[in-house]
Amino acid sequence: MSFYGKPDDGESHVADVARAATERGIVFVAPTGNLASAHWNGTYQPVNGGVHSFNGGTRNYLRATxxxxxxxxxxxxxxxxxxxxTAELYWTNGTAHRLVARSQPYLADSVPNERIxxxxxxxTYYVRITGPANATGATLDLExxxxxxxxxxxxxxxxxxxxxxxxxxxxxxxxxxxVRSYSSRATGGDATTVDIVAPDGQSAATKPEGFTGxxxxxxxxxxTVALMLDANRSLTPAGVERGVTSTANDVRATGPDRPPAPGESSPRGL
Structure with missing residues (x-):
């Protein structure tokens, strides 16, 4: 399960739970999320008295079908x-614009975040982000x-x-x-990486058409990890990770790969 609206530096409560589990010898397998084209990250850059400016203006468009x-x-x-x-969601037809929703603080955790x-x-819709009138240096995540x-x-x-x-x-x-077009990517920093990629789309009891994501x-x-532990119960979480990554099919150049951009080949696949 993925938890949204959390820091990407591993300092959220749910990441702390995962870290504590591995310290107790539990192998914790987690999905990277399905945000490849559904995530924006950047420094707050206000214009017009407190409206954030993205690469091409103050609007970040999305489509609904x-x-x-x-x-x-x-x-x-x-x-x-x-x-x-604050994130504001607007509907537009190219001429008219209408405010649809404004984000509200999410109080169920201690992280500064809001949601819609x-x-x-x-x-066609677009998102605006509003905040202080002056640049603050804050790093924003929209997902x-x-x-x-x-x-x-x-x-x-x-x-x-x-x-x-x-x-x-x-x-x-x-x-x-x-890599699937929706699969989340890494930045190449040391803090957060994709350890492995594995196939999805397999048929499941509740998803006969295929369980994707x-x-x-x-x-x-x-x-796969369960089979490894069944064969060797002395394996540590680090040992399992080494075993999985070292025996995975390497579909690009030998060894670890730089983080792929959307649409590029996968580094290693089970």
């Missing part, structure tokens, strides 16, 4: 919890597990896969030999 339900999270540095940032949950009709953004960036791994000792799993497409890939990997 048929009747859909949007879930969207906005989070920022824990050290700046005293600052206030809204039913959408088919059409949606249901819709993709016009402006998006790497570094989209979700908690608890952000915990350093967790075996983090992305989704791999054996048909194309590459990084959660399915993580389940596939967890089954």
């Amino acid at each position: 048929d009747q859909s339900r949007l879930r969207l999270w906005l989070s920022w540095d824990s050290s700046r919890r005293g600052e206030d940032y 949950v809204a039913g959408l009709r088919s059409g 949606s597990p249901t819709h993709t953004f016009q402006f998006h960036s790497s570094g989209s791994i979700t908690a608890p896969a952000t915990a350093p000792a967790v075996l983090s799993v992305g989704a791999y497409d054996p048909q194309t030999g590459g 990084t959660s399915a890939a993580a389940a596939y990997t967890a089954g």
Whole structure:
């Protein structure tokens, strides 16, 4: 399971739980999330008295088809919890604009974040982020597990896969030999990486048409881990990770790969 609206530095409560489990000898397998094109990260850059400017303006567009339900999270540095940032969702037809929803603080954890949950009709929408009138240096994360953004960036791994000792799993497409387009990517920093990619789309009892997503890939990997532990119960979490990554099929150059951009080939696949 992925938890949204959490820091990507492994400092959230759920990441702490995963870290504690591995310290007790438990192999913790976690999906990286499905945010490849549904995540934006950047420094707060206000214009017009407190409206954030993305790469191409103050609007980050998204599309809705048929009747859909949007879930969207906005989070920022824990050290700046005293600052206030808000995500606003607008509908537009190119001429008219209408405010649909404004994010509200999520009080179920200690992380500075807000979220929007809204039913959408088919059409074009955009997100604005408002905050202080002056640049604060805050790092903002905008993510949606249901819709993709016009402006998006790497570094989209979700908690608890952000915990350093967790075996983090992305989704791999054996048909194309590459990472699934929705599978979250890493930035290349030391804090958060994708350890392995595994196939999804397998038929399941409740999903005869195929269980897709990084959660399915993580389940596939967890089954492999269970077989390893059954064969050798003395394996530590670090030993399991070494065994999995060293025996996976390397579909690119030998050895660890740089984080792939959306659409590029997978580093290693089970």
